[in-house]
Amino acid sequence: MRRGLLITLFGMLMLSMSACQKSKADDTAPLEEAEAEAVTSNADVKTPEPAAPVTCRSLNIPTYELLIKDLSALRCDSCHNETFAWKGIVLTQYDAWQTYVKPIRNRIFYNLLTQPLEPGEQEIFLSWIDNGLPKTDADCTAKK
Numbered sequence: 001m002r003r004g005l006l007i008t009l010f011g012m013l014m015l016s017m018s019a020c021q022k023s024k025a026d027d028t029a030p031l032e033e034a035e036a037e038a039v040t041s042n043a044d045v046k047t048p049e050p051a052a053p054v055t056c057r058s059l060n061i062p063t064y065e066l067l068i069k070d071l072s073a074l075r076c077d078s079c080h081n082e083t084f085a086w087k088g089i090v091l092t093q094y095d096a097w098q099t100y101v102k103p104i105r106n107r108i109f110y111n112l113l114t115q116p117l118e119p120g121e122q123e124i125f126l127s128w129i130d131n132g133l134p135k136t137d138a139d140c141t142a143k144k
């Protein structure tokens with residue numbers, strides 16, 4: 001009878017202890033989650049920025065869309081357009097620059113033009129041609 005009581009008391013003690021532990025675990029769980037979250041967002045802040053995409057602009061290479069089209073309009077198109085084209089060379093379209101790249105480079109390099117280019121303009125054309133005539137800013141991604 002006495003022993004039975006002891007066992008019962010012991011049992012109750014264990015139960016209350018485990019209940020206590022359980023409630024303690026319940027209390028800390030959200031805190032741990034919050035901490036884990038804090039660590040994650042901290043890690044996000046510390047993660048270095050992904051490398052900026054390589055563009056023609058970032059490599060300082062002129063492109064047809066951003067520069068050459070306008071420079072051609074200013075320096076070439078007046079004598080090489082759809083209605084009037086010296087030697088049949090129309091330079092208002094990108095493709096023509098590819099087609100005639102050799103004679104064009106020669107003309108520009110030696111500045112053998114009816115209206116000679118400024119040194120800066122000559123440099124821009126040559127840099128563009130020698131970097132493979134990139135059309136858009138994304139066309140330099142393969143290079144580096």
Ligand code: HEC
Nearest residue numbers: 075076077078079080086087089100103104107113114115
């Ligand atoms: C003021 C008019 C004029 C302008 C501007 C002009 N050209 Fe010409 N271009 C000519 C004439 C005239 C010829 C043909 C006679 C000759 O060969 O010089 C010619 C011929 C050419 C040829 C043919 C070369 C060959 O070997 O057959 C190319 C390529 C050319 N031009 C490129 C250009 C480029 C690129 C520009 C702009 C940077 C330009 N031209 C601006 C008048 C012009």
